[in-house]
Amino acid sequence: MLEILDLKVSFGPIKALDGVSLRVDRGEIAALLGANGSGKTTALRAVTGLAAVQEGRILFHGREIQGLPPHEIIRRGMAVVPEGRRIFANLTVAENLLLGAYFRREKDATRDMKEIFKTFPRLAERRGQRAGTLSGGEQQMLALGRALMSRPRLLLLDEPSLGLAPLLVREVFHIIKRLHEQGVTVLLVEQNAAAALEIAHYGFVLETGRVVLEGKGRELLEHPRLKDAYLGE
Amino acid sequence: MDLTTLFQQLINGLSLGSLYALIAIGYTMVYGILRLINFAHGDLLMVGAYVGVMGVGMFAWPWPAAFGLAVVLTGLMGVLLERGAYRPLRQAPRISLLISAIAASFLLENLALVIFGGRPKPFPAPPVFTGVFSLGGVFIPRLSLLIPALTALFLSLLFLMVYRTRAGRAMRAIAYDLETVSLMGVNINRIIALTFLLGSLLAGAGGLLWAMKYPQVNPFMGILPGLKAFIAAVLGGIGNLAGAVLGGLLLGLLEIMIVSLFPDWAGYRDALAFGLLIIILLARPTGLLGEALGEEKL
Numbered sequence: 001m002l003e004i005l006d007l008k009v010s011f012g013p014i015k016a017l018d019g020v021s022l023r024v025d026r027g028e029i030a031a032l033l034g035a036n037g038s039g040k041t042t043a044l045r046a047v048t049g050l051a052a053v054q055e056g057r058i059l060f061h062g063r064e065i066q067g068l069p070p071h072e073i074i075r076r077g078m079a080v081v082p083e084g085r086r087i088f089a090n091l092t093v094a095e096n097l098l099l100g101a102y103f104r105r106e107k108d109a110t111r112d113m114k115e116i117f118k119t120f121p122r123l124a125e126r127r128g129q130r131a132g133t134l135s136g137g138e139q140q141m142l143a144l145g146r147a148l149m150s151r152p153r154l155l156l157l158d159e160p161s162l163g164l165a166p167l168l169v170r171e172v173f174h175i176i177k178r179l180h181e182q183g184v185t186v187l188l189v190e191q192n193a194a195a196a197l198e199i200a201h202y203g204f205v206l207e208t209g210r211v212v213l214e215g216k217g218r219e220l221l222e223h224p225r226l227k228d229a230y231l232g233e
Numbered sequence: 234m235d236l237t238t239l240f241q242q243l244i245n246g247l248s249l250g251s252l253y254a255l256i257a258i259g260y261t262m263v264y265g266i267l268r269l270i271n272f273a274h275g276d277l278l279m280v281g282a283y284v285g286v287m288g289v290g291m292f293a294w295p296w297p298a299a300f301g302l303a304v305v306l307t308g309l310m311g312v313l314l315e316r317g318a319y320r321p322l323r324q325a326p327r328i329s330l331l332i333s334a335i336a337a338s339f340l341l342e343n344l345a346l347v348i349f350g351g352r353p354k355p356f357p358a359p360p361v362f363t364g365v366f367s368l369g370g371v372f373i374p375r376l377s378l379l380i381p382a383l384t385a386l387f388l389s390l391l392f393l394m395v396y397r398t399r400a401g402r403a404m405r406a407i408a409y410d411l412e413t414v415s416l417m418g419v420n421i422n423r424i425i426a427l428t429f430l431l432g433s434l435l436a437g438a439g440g441l442l443w444a445m446k447y448p449q450v451n452p453f454m455g456i457l458p459g460l461k462a463f464i465a466a467v468l469g470g471i472g473n474l475a476g477a478v479l480g481g482l483l484l485g486l487l488e489i490m491i492v493s494l495f496p497d498w499a500g501y502r503d504a505l506a507f508g509l510l511i512i513i514l515l516a517r518p519t520g521l522l523g524e525a526l527g528e529e530k531l
Contacts, residue, residue, distance in 0.1 A: 048416060050412060069415070071417075071418045071420045082413060095402055095406075099414070099417050102418050150418060
C-alpha cells in the first residue's frame, strides 16, 4: 500500500533521512521504531508532503506521491495522528472532528461523527466544548477520531503513546488494534518499541536516518541489535 | 454639551467606529492566519474608492453596478496581493513579509498616483446616500445611519461565514495551527486566499463609504484610516474578530467624543489614536479580547 524507496531528506547540511526504504502492505500494522532524532518523524513528514524529498520515491497505491502538496496526498486516503496530537484547541470537539472530514460530504461527516462518538463516548459528552479544555488522554482520542473521520485506508500515527499514563497507552494501542481489525492499514511510529511490536506485524528500526534492522514483530523485539539502535553502540 | 449634541456625536462616533471596524477586520483576519500586519490593507480602501469614482463619475454607471464592481475588484486586488507579495515569502522570515507588505502599500499608492494623478477627485455620492434625517430637532446625515447599518449587515454575513461554514472552520483552525490543517486534506492556499478576499471585500465597501463620508478621493487616502483601523484591531486584540469590531467602535467613539468635548484638541485627534496604541502595547499587548499568545502563535 505504501512503499518508500531510497528516500533522502536533508535540512541544510544535516541528513535526516539517508536512503530509507520500507514497505507497508495492505491490512497490516507496521511499526517504525528508533530513538529520538533517528528520523522517524521526518519520514512521516516526507510521506505526507510536509518535508521536501531530495531523492527517492514514495508510492501510495502504486502511484508516486512525492512532491505533491499535503492536502492532495491526504485526499488519496491517508490520515495522520501527528506527534503531540495537534488538535485545534480553539475549536470545539465536534468542529475538530468535522475538520477531519473536510473533503467529504457534510452529510457523511455528520453520520460518521456519530460512529466516532460511539467509539469514544467521552468525546460525545464534550462535543460542544473547546478541544483545548480536554485532558491529554481525551485529546489523544480526539486526534484519533479526527483522523478516522476521513475514512482513511492508511492511518499514520506519530508517537501516540507519548506523554500518556500507562493505562491510557494500553487503551490507545487497544483502539489501534481494533481499527486494524476493521480493515485500516496502520503505520505506527513509536519510540516505545516494546508496546509497538506487541501489536505490529512488521517493524523497521531507524538509526541516524537509515533502516538498520527490520523484521517480524515479535522476532524483532528479541533481536540483540534492537537494543543497540536505541542505546547506541 | 446638551443632550441633542451628545446624541448627534454618538451617531457620528458610531459611524466612524463602524468604518474602523469594517477595515480592522481585514487586518485581524490576515494577522490571525499568517501573523502578518498587511500594511497594504489600508490602500485597498483607496482602490475601492477610485473604482467607485470611475464607475459613478466617469462612466456614469448606475451606482449599484459601480459599487458592486468596486467591492469585487478590491476583493480581487487583495487576493492578487497575497498571491504576488506574500505567498512567495510564506517560508521566509516574518520580517520579509512585513517589508513586502510595506512595498506593496507604496506600490499601490504610487500606481494610483501615476494612473489618476495626485489631485484629489470629488466623490459623487449617489442621492440614496446623501440627505439629512431630522429627528426631533436632531439633524443626522443619512450616511451616518447607513454606515453602521451596512457595517452590521456585512459583519453578520462575515461571522456567519467564519463560524458556520466548513471553510470558516478551516480558517479558524489555520489561525491555530496551519500545518496540521493541511493534514486534514485542506488546501491551505485556497483558505488563505479566501481570507484575503473576505477582508478585502470589506475594505472595498469601507473605501466607498469612507469616500462618501469625506467626499473626495486621492492616492494616499487609505493610509490614515488604515493605520487607525490597525490601532482598532490591536485595541480589540489582534487576531480576534469580535475584538476588531469592539476596538473599531471604541476608537471611533473615543475620537469623536474627545474632539467634541475639547474642540481645542481637534488637531491632536490622530496623535490621540497613536498615543492609545503605545499605551495598549505597553500595558496590554493582547488587547481587550485577545488571549495570551500560546506557543503555537509565536
